[in-house]
Amino acid sequence: MDVQQGIRYAEALYQPDRQLCRALDSIRLRGMPEISVSPGYGRLLTLLVKMTGARDVLEIGALGGYSGICLARGLPADGRLLSLELREDYAALARENLAAAGYADCTEVRVGDALASLDSLVAEERRFDFFFIDADKVHAPDYLERALRLSRPGSVIVGDNAFYHGKAFNPENSGPGAAGIRLFNERMATDPRLESTLLPAYDGLTIARVKD
Numbered sequence: 001m002d003v004q005q006g007i008r009y010a011e012a013l014y015q016p017d018r019q020l021c022r023a024l025d026s027i028r029l030r031g032m033p034e035i036s037v038s039p040g041y042g043r044l045l046t047l048l049v050k051m052t053g054a055r056d057v058l059e060i061g062a063l064g065g066y067s068g069i070c071l072a073r074g075l076p077a078d079g080r081l082l083s084l085e086l087r088e089d090y091a092a093l094a095r096e097n098l099a100a101a102g103y104a105d106c107t108e109v110r111v112g113d114a115l116a117s118l119d120s121l122v123a124e125e126r127r128f129d130f131f132f133i134d135a136d137k138v139h140a141p142d143y144l145e146r147a148l149r150l151s152r153p154g155s156v157i158v159g160d161n162a163f164y165h166g167k168a169f170n171p172e173n174s175g176p177g178a179a180g181i182r183l184f185n186e187r188m189a190t191d192p193r194l195e196s197t198l199l200p201a202y203d204g205l206t207i208a209r210v211k212d
């Protein structure tokens with residue numbers, strides 16, 4: 001069986017989504033990297049936020065706000081999304097797309113290096129019940145460690161690009177991004193504080209729950 005064919009079959013079942021198409025068009029028009037989360041996993045993010053009843057969601061890596069829209073769609077009326085993004089221009093587009101989708105009031109895109117922002121949140125003793133880790137892969141293990149510090153029992157931690165476009169399992173790739181995502185995947189799989197699984201479609205997605 002061909003996995004790619006399965007993905008194409010699944011995608012054809014869903015109508016094009018106006019807000020998400022707008023976000024993808026805006027990213028393409030600006031010449032930004034076209035690395036928004038895959039449509040199937042975007043839908044999964046919405047479902048996971050809804051199914052877990054998460055109110056405080058933290059995203060690491062906003063790009064143009066595509067995954068932010070998916071996360072915000074799952075929030076209850078009093079829920080909030082905080083998204084961390086290194087680049088001011090990307091953050092501005094993410095805010096614009098989140099606002100166009102109707103989520104200006106319940107979302108914040110904070111500019112700066114994610115590690116510094118995460119350390120501030122740790123110092124403030126903030127807590128989140130859902131994390132989407134999707135920034136640079138070099139620091140993915142550090143983002144996971146900070147997420148654990150910001151979590152509660154039952155919090156959900158999702159990591160995108162588990163395969164890192166094949167670099168994760170190519171033994172010849174010893175770059176820092178490949179090393180980072182491998183360590184992240186290993187920790188998601190084996191950290192005694194977590195229960196997890198890895199979904200192997202698209203570019204791979206890891207989902208973990210912080211044990212009670």
Ligand code: SAH
Binds near residue numbers: 084
């Ligand atoms: N989550 C987005 C895609 C994120 S792409 C989506 O699916 O729609 C990765 C993003 O992480 C890029 O926007 C990049 O600028 C950002 N990034 C890279 N290094 C970072 C860092 N050190 N701190 C915060 N953001 C970073």
Ligand code: MG
Binds near residue numbers: 035036037134160161
């Ligand atoms: Mg990604």
